[in-house]
Amino acid sequence: MKKRLFKKIAAGLMAGMMVFALTACGGGDAASDGGSTSSDSGSSSTASDSGSSDGGNIVVGFSQVGAESDWRTANTESMKSTFSAENGYELKFDDAQQKQENQITAIRNFIQQEVDYIVLAPVTESGWETVLQEAKDADIPVIIVDRMVDVEDESLYTAWVGSDFELEGKKAAAYLKAYAEAKNLGDLKIVDIQGTMGASAQIGRTNGLEAGLKENSNWELLEKTTGEFTQAKGQEVMESFLKKYDDMDVVYCENDNEAFGAIDAIEAAGKKVGNGEDDSMIVFSFDSTNAGLKDVKDGKILLNTECNPLHGPRVEAIIKQLEAGETPEKQAFVDEEMFAYDDTVKSVTVDGQEYEVTVVTDEVISGRKY
Numbered sequence: 551m552k553k554r555l556f557k558k559i560a561a562g563l564m565a566g567m568m569v570f571a572l573t574a575c576g577g578g579d580a581a582s583d584g585g586s587t588s589s590d591s592g593s594s595s596t597a598s599d600s601g602s603s604d605g606g607n608i609v610v611g612f613s614q615v616g617a618e619s620d621w622r623t624a625n626t627e628s629m630k631s632t633f634s635a636e637n638g639y640e641l642k643f644d645d646a647q648q649k650q651e652n653q654i655t656a657i658r659n660f661i662q663q664e665v666d667y668i669v670l671a672p673v674t675e676s677g678w679e680t681v682l683q684e685a686k687d688a689d690i691p692v693i694i695v696d697r698m699v700d701v702e703d704e705s706l707y708t709a710w711v712g713s714d715f716e717l718e719g720k721k722a723a724a725y726l727k728a729y730a731e732a733k734n735l736g737d738l739k740i741v742d743i744q745g746t747m748g749a750s751a752q753i754g755r756t757n758g759l760e761a762g763l764k765e766n767s768n769w770e771l772l773e774k775t776t777g778e779f780t781q782a783k784g785q786e787v788m789e790s791f792l793k794k795y796d797d798m799d800v801v802y803c804e805n806d807n808e809a810f811g812a813i814d815a816i817e818a819a820g821k822k823v824g825n826g827e828d829d830s831m832i833v834f835s836f837d838s839t840n841a842g843l844k845d846v847k848d849g850k851i852l853l854n855t856e857c858n859p860l861h862g863p864r865v866e867a868i869i870k871q872l873e874a875g876e877t878p879e880k881q882a883f884v885d886e887e888m889f890a891y892d893d894t895v896k897s898v899t900v901d902g903q904e905y906e907v908t909v910v911t912d913e914v915i916s917g918r919k920y
């Protein structure tokens with residue numbers, strides 16, 4: 551913050567000096583057309599604050615988890631389109647390929663480059679203290695997005711925006727209970743294809759299911775294993791489950807891409823996915839991407855609990871508050887929906903709050919851009 555202000559003042563002074571120099575050189579109208587030339591790709595420096603070099607642009611270093619899922623692609627796209635040069639930003643983007651060590655290196659590079667803000671989508675929750683302390687010492691605000699960091703000293707980051715992953719899991723478990731009761735499905739044997747171990751999205755979604763298991767004595771968890779949030783791993787894990795168990799009723803996938811892989815494995819094994827009737831296996835998913843919603847409409851995924859990836863504008867709102875000297879909310883949760891194949895369950899109640907379930911139609915699918 552302090553540094554950014556200093557940079558702004560320095561940039562203003564520089565621009566002022568240039569205008570003065572141009573005017574002094576006798577180019578009589580240099581000062582008067584100062585504003586209008588600023589869009590000319592910064593070739594002539596002007597007093598205007600928009601455009602050239604880093605005089606006006608806010609420099610944002612974004613350490614992204616990777617490109618493991620459709621959700622992630624949509625998230626990257628949202629960040630890139632928000633933090634564009636047109637919008638007054640210079641975005642330094644780093645894809646960590648799902649490795650925390652790469653994220654730590656990226657953050658150190660951002661510190662060295664003296665970016666104005668660091669945005670971190672952390673792969674896992676733990677292990678961030680040292681590098682976040684380095685950013686703090688360098689006076690660079692860190693905004694955490696999507697998954698959370700688990701740090702004792704909350705002053706190590708400025709703000710966080712993302713989803714309530716445990717609530718997502720609890721909503722899914724509440725739906726399963728209501729659906730199974732309505733359809734008289736009896737005892738349920740469940741497998742959980744977990745996300746990246748230690749990621750908030752995995753921890754919360756697994757916890758939501760575990761809470762459901764505690765409440766429902768007729769549910770049994772056969773096994774839980776990570777599918778790393780990818781389609782390939784989801785398929786591989788499901789293939790191994792299919793070899794071990796021939797009595798699975800519910801496959802709880804912790805994101806859409808794992809569900810796509812699991813469905814492929816189930817169908818390749820000559821089994822059916824569906825609504826639990828006629829020996830079909832029920833698939834649950836999270837994210838509600840366009841492809842995920844299509845699978846709901848086609849009856850392959852019974853319930854898809856939404857997780858919203860469009861965080862670009864949300865992070866920008868935080869940066870704008872900081873630029874204006876305001877204090878953003880420390881933690882902000884995004885509102886999310888539930889999408890189902892049919893209207894057997896119209897709503898669920900979690901911790902005293904009711905959540906409606908939306909039946910997926912073509913209109914719902916066409917409204918989902920990612």
Ligand code: GYE
Pocket residue numbers: 618619620621622696697713749751779804805806807836837857
């Ligand atoms: O559900 C999954 C992605 O952290 C919310 O990460 C995100 C999760 C999302 O790979 O698809």
